[in-house]
Amino acid sequence: MDFETIFADILPIPADEGPNPMSPIAYPAEYTQAMDYFRACARAGETSQRVLDLTAAIIELNPAHYTVWKVRQECLVALSSDLRIELEYATAVGMEHHKNYQVWHHREIVVTLIGLDTQVIANEKKYINNQFEIDCKNYHAWSYRQWLVRKFNAWDQELDDINKLLVQDCRNNSAWNHRYFYFTNRPEGFSKEDLEEEIQFCLQHVRKTPNNESPWNYLKGIVKKPEVTPELLDSLVQDVKNLIKENEFVVHGAAFLLDILESNIAKEVDDTKKEEVSMEAKKLCNELIKFDIIRIKFWNYRLSLLK
Amino acid sequence: MLFPRTEDTRYFKFGLSLLPHYLTEYDTSRMAMAFYAISGIDICGATATAISERNRTDWVNWIYAQQVVPSWNMESDETPKDVSCAVFGFRGSTSSGRPHNPHQTCSESWHHDTSHIAMTYTALTMLVILGDDLSRVNREAIVSALKCCQTEAGSFIASADGTESDMRFLFAACAISYILNDFRGINKALAIKYITESKTYESAFAQGPGEESHGGSTYCAIAALSLLGRLDVVEPYRISLIEWLLKRQQEDGGFAGRPGKVSDTCYSFWVGASLEILGGFQYVDSAANRKFLETTISERGGFSKHADATPDPLHSYMGLAGLSIAQEPGLQPLYPPLNITLRALNHLKNGTKWWR
Numbered sequence: 001m002d003f004e005t006i007f008a009d010i011l012p013i014p015a016d017e018g019p020n021p022m023s024p025i026a027y028p029a030e031y032t033q034a035m036d037y038f039r040a041c042a043r044a045g046e047t048s049q050r051v052l053d054l055t056a057a058i059i060e061l062n063p064a065h066y067t068v069w070k071v072r073q074e075c076l077v078a079l080s081s082d083l084r085i086e087l088e089y090a091t092a093v094g095m096e097h098h099k100n101y102q103v104w105h106h107r108e109i110v111v112t113l114i115g116l117d118t119q120v121i122a123n124e125k126k127y128i129n130n131q132f133e134i135d136c137k138n139y140h141a142w143s144y145r146q147w148l149v150r151k152f153n154a155w156d157q158e159l160d161d162i163n164k165l166l167v168q169d170c171r172n173n174s175a176w177n178h179r180y181f182y183f184t185n186r187p188e189g190f191s192k193e194d195l196e197e198e199i200q201f202c203l204q205h206v207r208k209t210p211n212n213e214s215p216w217n218y219l220k221g222i223v224k225k226p227e228v229t230p231e232l233l234d235s236l237v238q239d240v241k242n243l244i245k246e247n248e249f250v251v252h253g254a255a256f257l258l259d260i261l262e263s264n265i266a267k268e269v270d271d272t273k274k275e276e277v278s279m280e281a282k283k284l285c286n287e288l289i290k291f292d293i294i295r296i297k298f299w300n301y302r303l304s305l306l307k
Numbered sequence: 308m309l310f311p312r313t314e315d316t317r318y319f320k321f322g323l324s325l326l327p328h329y330l331t332e333y334d335t336s337r338m339a340m341a342f343y344a345i346s347g348i349d350i351c352g353a354t355a356t357a358i359s360e361r362n363r364t365d366w367v368n369w370i371y372a373q374q375v376v377p378s379w380n381m382e383s384d385e386t387p388k389d390v391s392c393a394v395f396g397f398r399g400s401t402s403s404g405r406p407h408n409p410h411q412t413c414s415e416s417w418h419h420d421t422s423h424i425a426m427t428y429t430a431l432t433m434l435v436i437l438g439d440d441l442s443r444v445n446r447e448a449i450v451s452a453l454k455c456c457q458t459e460a461g462s463f464i465a466s467a468d469g470t471e472s473d474m475r476f477l478f479a480a481c482a483i484s485y486i487l488n489d490f491r492g493i494n495k496a497l498a499i500k501y502i503t504e505s506k507t508y509e510s511a512f513a514q515g516p517g518e519e520s521h522g523g524s525t526y527c528a529i530a531a532l533s534l535l536g537r538l539d540v541v542e543p544y545r546i547s548l549i550e551w552l553l554k555r556q557q558e559d560g561g562f563a564g565r566p567g568k569v570s571d572t573c574y575s576f577w578v579g580a581s582l583e584i585l586g587g588f589q590y591v592d593s594a595a596n597r598k599f600l601e602t603t604i605s606e607r608g609g610f611s612k613h614a615d616a617t618p619d620p621l622h623s624y625m626g627l628a629g630l631s632i633a634q635e636p637g638l639q640p641l642y643p644p645l646n647i648t649l650r651a652l653n654h655l656k657n658g659t660k661w662w663r
Contacts, residue, residue: 013404014404015400015401015402015404016401016404016405016406016407017369017401017407018365018368018369018372018401018407018409019365019407020361020362020365020366020368020369021369021401022323022337022338022341022366022369022370023322023323023325023326023337023340023341023344024324024325024326024337025325025326025327025328025330025331025333025334025337026325026326026327026328027328027331027334028328028331031331035402036404039402039403039404040404042403042418042419043403043404043417043418043419043420044418045418045419061331062331062332062334063332064332064333064334064335064336065332065334065335065402066335066423066465066466066468066469066470067335067402067403067419067421067468070419070468070469071419073469101470101471102470104471105469105470105471108471109469137565137567137568139514139518139519139521142518142519143514143515143518146517146518150517169567171566171567172567173519173565173566173567173568174519174565177507177509177513177518177519177520178519180507180508181517181518184517185517212567213554213566213567214566214567217508217509217551217566218508220508220509220510221507221508221509222508224508255550259547294556294558294560294592294595295553295554295556295590295592296592297589297590297591297592298549298550298553298587298590301590302546
């Protein structure tokens with residue numbers, strides 16, 4: 001971009017570091033030149049095609065400059081630019097910079113400006129899935145997906161996509177989190193039948209990968225739901241005990257049981273029963289001390305709480 | 308591996324004098340990059356020896372030159388119309404092009420010349436570490452900026468130029484308020500509501516409601532609650548939260564940020580400090596963590612994210628901060644909720660304008 005010609009009427013503003021700056025950066029000359037003109041245009045509040053082009057030139061060198069993105073958004077609005085084309089631009093930048101906050105935020109701004117459009121929403125999910133192919137645990141991508149789904153009530157496809165990802169990697173904690181998000185936020189909610197199915201879904205996973213923390217955490221979460229009856233919980237507890245027996249030991253399974261036993265002790269009124277459950281809990285602690293050595297001090301602490 | 312190492316001090320000093328061209332994307336967060344170096348030097352106990360008096364004075368001035376000040380006297384005059392108070396606080400760098408003026412108290416507003424909440428936090432912490440009394444800080448302006456930055460949901464955006472809002476900036480708002488000893492800028496009930504709504508089914512904290520539990524956002528939430536004096540909020544699930552944090556420690560001794568992820572140097576601080584605040588650090592296998600950090604430390608100074616990677620300012624700071632939390636001999640102890648040394652905290656309480 002030939003700044004001197006295009007911005008001939010603008011007096012560029014250099015940055016003033018003072019006599020002894022902190023952490024100055026060895027900016028490339030093109031960046032400094034572009035920024036000198038940007039500073040002047042931003043101060044003047046100019047929104048125009050040339051400033052829009054200038055923001056693209058700067059973003060190429062520094063995609064994290066939030067003021068530059070803000071001015072870009074102002075230009076897009078002032079010029080009534082085609083926002084669907086802008087999303088293509090954002091995709092080009094986003095596929096180079098997967099974890100850049102400003103690029104994801106820009107997408108949110110542009111999609112909000114477009115408003116409800118089923119094609120755009122479908123394209124956004126495709127973009128997010130493309131990002132998942134690069135990093136299936138990209139926190140920004142997941143946060144953006146939740147925002148999109150909530151804002152536009154776009155719950156279709158969510159469970160299918162979650163399941164595809166879990167097939168690829170059953171340890172993808174982000175996918176498990178999104179599953180919980182999906183069931184607890186979708187309009188139809190989380191029925192008792194759903195809960196029973198989800199419990200079975202988790203059991204299938206922990207039988208295959210007993211040391212996978214994610215389904216255990218998910219289970220811990222769903223058993224707190226009021227629709228979980230004592231019968232359902234008892235059946236689950238029995239399944240977990242069987243699983244632990246079938247394997248040498250299952251740390252997450254034992255920790256899961258310990259939590260349930262502790263809450264049972266707190267609720268128990270009969271002293272004999274209380275003592276029985278307490279003995280069982282202490283036994284679990286002792287096994288955790290033996291098998292989860294890195295957290296030995298913590299399991300000793302849990303044991304001390306039972307005495 | 309014995310501390311403090313002259314290599315680390317040298318690494319930080321080098322970063323303060325110049326950052327390479329491939330860090331151009333840190334232009335708007337140079338204040339944070341400088342904080343990693345300054346606080347890093349402080350953890351090494353080298354603040355008095357490694358920073359010359361000349362640098363100390365010049366750098367305090369450079370920080371103050373990044374303060375965005377109002378065009379009117381906030382204590383006596385009315386707020387002019389059409390002014391967004393959100394701009395006040397500290398810039399991340401000289402990027403907007405303002406003339407360098409460390410003593411400016413009043414100046415006309417410039418379009419798009421904004422502060423950034425994380426830069427206000429790191430600017431204030433650096434001023435404290437460098438022994439300044441904060442007398443040139445416009446507290447009234449910053450308090451009104453915070454008010455403008457809090458969202459309806461209770462979290463905070465970072466800048467008047469519109470950024471995302473999440474737990475990081477809520478923490479920054481609490482840290483700023485604590486340093487200035489003034490919480491008028493925060494609707495505390497709303498902030499606590501946001502924090503509790505960001506608690507996940509894993510009993511830890513996400514960046515926002517519904518999102519995934521993460522070591523970084525968990526630190527931000529716990530530190531914020533501590534600074535707000537409301538750690539009682541986590542009491543009902545404190546043990547589950549401690550358990551989640553302890554489970555971040557991997558077989559290699561390091562800490563990961565989420566289940567299913569690998570160890571990364573910086574979580575030794577985010578997770579370690581969270582545990583320390585909750586009284587759960589005593590259950591950590593410190594020796595194993597130290598062994599992990601021995602693999603990410605660089606002979607030439609600093610730490611990297613993983614073994615066999617290049618050191619960067621953030622991980623170099625977090626490696627030392629993580630060791631300090633574990634009470635590594637030779638390193639200065641930290642005040643975990645603010646992420647500054649106890650020495651610096653002592654200066655805050657005894658040597659700055661709104662605390663002494």
